[in-house]
């Protein structure tokens with residue numbers, strides 16, 4: 001799977017993600033082959049890039065990885081979060097019922113699709129960052145909540161609270177939210193108000209568990225070492241909802257494109273969160289999280305000590321040591337017979353790096369071969 005800009009799309013390529021209109025109905029479905037008129041329509045919709053299963057038009061069928069969330073659940077939830085922001089902007093409060101339904105659907109998907117690893121968080125609806133981000137964070141948080149044994153009531157509070165966690169951003173000027181580069185002290189202080197504003201909005205809701213729901217918004221930027229905000233809570237002072245959502249929020253922010261940064265590969269996010277930011281997150285929760293999130297998702301092309309390879313399989317608990325099909329040597333010469341290596345059994349072999357989409361395109365062009373075809377059904 002590769003994310004291609006529109007001018008690189010060719011009829012006959014297979015869509016690896018669905019495209020939804022603003023009310024959550026799908027226009028183009030995942031698995032569909034592109035035609036000239038579909039590509040035109042995508043351009044018309046203002047979409048700039050899209051995931052396809054391979055760069056080869058009319059190539060073989062390549063299995064598309066299944067995610068924890070149904071695409072439709074995701075699209076509808078994004079719409080509900082968008083509606084909630086609009087209602088709060090207009091009326092200062094909102095109807096919690098549709099949002100409750102969206103969080104129930106998320107929990108339902110996670111329960112039914114537990115055999116899938118998280119590996120498609122980047123397939124988001126374009127230009128809806130805050131809303132798509134809230135849904136991804138709700139999905140990741142609910143999954144983590146389920147893994148650490150939260151009750152049904154707690155899970156639904158966590159999911160719903162997470163869909164609302166950034167509502168306080170409504171009061172923060174867009175120029176600050178989207179500012180490329182470093183924020184000055186004043187701007188940073190402004191941003192740091194969003195958990196407080198958000199939790200106040202939620203506490204004013206006319207639902208019996210408003211206080212519980214508001215915890216997620218209030219504590220999602222707290223860190224177990226006390227280096228978070230707004231209350232500088234530490235360790236046990238942070239509610240389990242706050243500890244869970246902190247991990248999910250940072251992971252999703254790192255792996256998505258923002259006006260001021262590119263999307264990091266899951267492996268880079270993993271490295272940042274477990275090394276550079278060690279101490280920020282609850283260690284046990286972090287371990288649980290990354291044993292269920294594909295650090296090298298299926299289809300990722302890797303540079304390894306054994307040469308270049310494509311990830312064929314990832315398993316729970318071994319997400320940093322996938323099964324890789326090695327297809328080229330270190331000098332980029334294609335092997336006559338590609339072979340599989342199970343990195344979980346090859347302690348001495350290491351993964352140097354993940355090829356990003358630009359490097360992968362260059363690579364495909366140079367080799368005249370798309371390694372995705374090795375994943376053929």
Ligand SMILES: [Fe+2]
Nearest residue numbers: 165166194220
């Ligand atoms: Fe936030």
